[in-house]
Amino acid sequence: MKKDIIVVGGGCIGLMSAYCLLKSGRSVTVIEKDDITNGTSFGNAGLLSAFKKAPLSVPGAIPDTLKLMLKGESPASVHPVFDLNLFKWLIKFAASSTQARLKRTLALFERYGRISLDMYENMVKEDEMDFHFCKDGLLMIYTEEKTFDEKAAHCNNPDAYEILSKEKTKEYMPILNDKVIGSILLKENGHIDPGEFMLELKKFLENKGVEFLLNEEVTRLEFEGSKVSKIITSKDEYEAETFILSTGADATLAKQAKNKFLMTPAKGYSITFKMDDSLKPKTSSLFADLFIAMTPRRDTVRMTSKLELGTTNPEIVRKQIDSIHKNLGQYTNDFVKEEMVEWTGFRPLTPNDMPIIGYDERYDNLVHATGLGWLGITFAPAIGKIINDVITVDKKNSTNEDILLFSAFYQG
Ligand SMILES: Cc1cc2nc3c(=O)[nH]c(=O)nc-3n(C[C@H](O)[C@H](O)[C@H](O)COP(=O)(O)OP(=O)(O)OC[C@H]3O[C@@H](n4cnc5c(N)ncnc54)[C@H](O)[C@@H]3O)c2cc1C
Incomplete structure (x- = not known):
């Protein structure tokens, strides 16, 4: 059966995208090649330093x-x-x-850092998550x-x-x-315990019905015209309305869609x-x-x-x-x-601290959510929100002001 949203990669960016889409009433499946207990989103410093x-x-x-x-x-x-x-x-x-770029980057960091801090605070208060x-x-x-x-x-x-x-x-x-x-x-x-955050978030998502397919690697994307028709994994194959690639530093799948991200x-x-x-x-x-x-x-x-x-x-x-x-x-x-x-x-x-977020430029049911560099934990909630907004509201990059401002697709 065709799924609604498939998130490939269960790091902080994939899970926060799943969280925001879930809150918008979408049905989400996360496919992760490991078991979500020790990746980059776990062992980092946990600084919220925007x-x-x-x-x-x-x-x-x-x-x-x-x-x-x-x-x-x-x-x-x-x-x-x-x-x-x-x-x-x-x-x-x-x-x-450059100095000009620095000024703009600092302003963008504060904008998305503020959104993230507020969302973290909300997850603690309203969703009763505890991640220090x-x-x-x-x-x-x-x-x-x-x-x-x-x-x-x-x-x-x-x-x-x-x-x-x-x-x-x-x-x-x-x-x-x-x-x-x-x-x-x-x-x-501020700061959080990133490992506790990942485990709390996964538990929350599972309880609310997000499907997790762990220890399953996505090996291939298949294309038909301007769409990703299905993905092939180490265990099965799946169709979906929308695929999100949040595979962190591993750009193998993005390259299959002919992207040469810097x-x-x-x-x-x-x-x-x-x-x-x-x-x-x-x-x-x-x-x-x-x-x-x-x-x-x-x-x-x-x-x-x-x-x-x-x-x-x-x-x-x-x-x-x-x-x-x-x-x-x-x-x-x-x-x-x-x-x-x-x-x-x-x-x-990325070379200029701008994340790679938004719809793929060739395939219109493929969304990228990566390139957060040394600030993935700092910005994960804001990125989840932007990914949700572009999928559920704008449906294209050019009408989403956050993507116009913050995405490497528009900021070089
Ligand atoms: C030493 C260090 C310190 C850091 N300190 C901070 C900090 O203090 N504050 C901060 O904000 N950020 C920090 N960061 C950066 C932060 O950890 C990253 O930006 C963030 O974890 C990236 O999250 P992600 O979800 O994009 O990638 P990841 O966490 O790497 O998640 C990607 C997931 O995709 C999975 N995957 C990849 N390919 C496939 C496939 N084909 N099929 C299925 N699954 C796949 C991977 O297994 C992985 O679990 C630090 C990083 C390091 C290394």
Whole structure:
């Protein structure tokens, strides 16, 4: 029997699309090649960081990264592979790192960050989901005088920023040593436990009748004229009114529909551990000059870092884990990390921080929902809403103002 909506890929973007479509009365099936317990949407830092936080493609990104590379502290690396798509991605990244673009990106981040925060809050209050949603700001910790002074000079809105001395910063993060310069609390941001969020959302969707086909990989799309006629999986084949591709950093199926998206997998690491409660950070924190995040969770703390391009190998590379501990260790006193769990995942990264969302340009029952890069958790609710609106209300990209504003289809 023909299904209504099939969502391919059960990460945070696929599940939030399913959530919004369900609320609009649509019948949804999620097909996921794994079991929704350990993908990129699980092991990330869980920061909701849309406010006052610069995007990746920021002026100075390339010289700053090169400087850190020379010091051996760079979180970013590019594997030496011959990949034309990656080469084009890097060129576009460099070209996108402009002041004009930064201004627009920051405004868009705030617009969709606000929608997402409100939706998260609603899911907690009205749907009674519990995923450790905390709206207590993001502490940007600085280890370089110059970057701290530059940033602090622009922080004149007391509703959005609080500038903290070294001593005050240590109250938020008691493990810090004296090499830290100071910090800025970006008050409007927050954090969640992404794993709890995924499990709570899946449970909610299942209870409301969303069908989950797990451990089933979609291997092929079949086309007839301007439509996807069916999809073939490792177990069966299915027809649907509408297919949503939310396969994260894996663009295999989008390529079958002849799309050449400028999106690249960016490998990152997380290390989750138990530590003395009195030493835990008081809110989510980001070492701005090191690109290391530390998020307090109910019983643990999670550190995340690294951005490796040119690899799709998920294995944990010891050198990378060691370098996270070493880089952070320069600015902290010794503390005990117990029951450490190491993890890797791939950000679906576009060169200008714009997501790939909206109807396919060739097939009119195919919708894309990916390219959220390092901000998928931050924007997942807003993306789910946009995907729902374009399918149920606008029925095409060009009449949906969010897609016109925020989608890579229109923003390069
Ligand atoms: C180290 C690290 C830290 C991060 N920290 C943050 C943060 O603090 N805040 C934030 O907002 N974001 C963060 N992110 C980014 C965020 O995790 C991602 O943007 C988000 O998880 C992407 O979600 P997604 O649903 O697009 O992709 P995914 O979570 O990857 O989901 C895609 C799903 O599709 C499935 N799939 C793929 N192909 C097929 C197929 N053919 N058939 C069936 N299923 C398929 C995959 O198995 C996967 O489950 C971080 C990422 C990393 C790596």
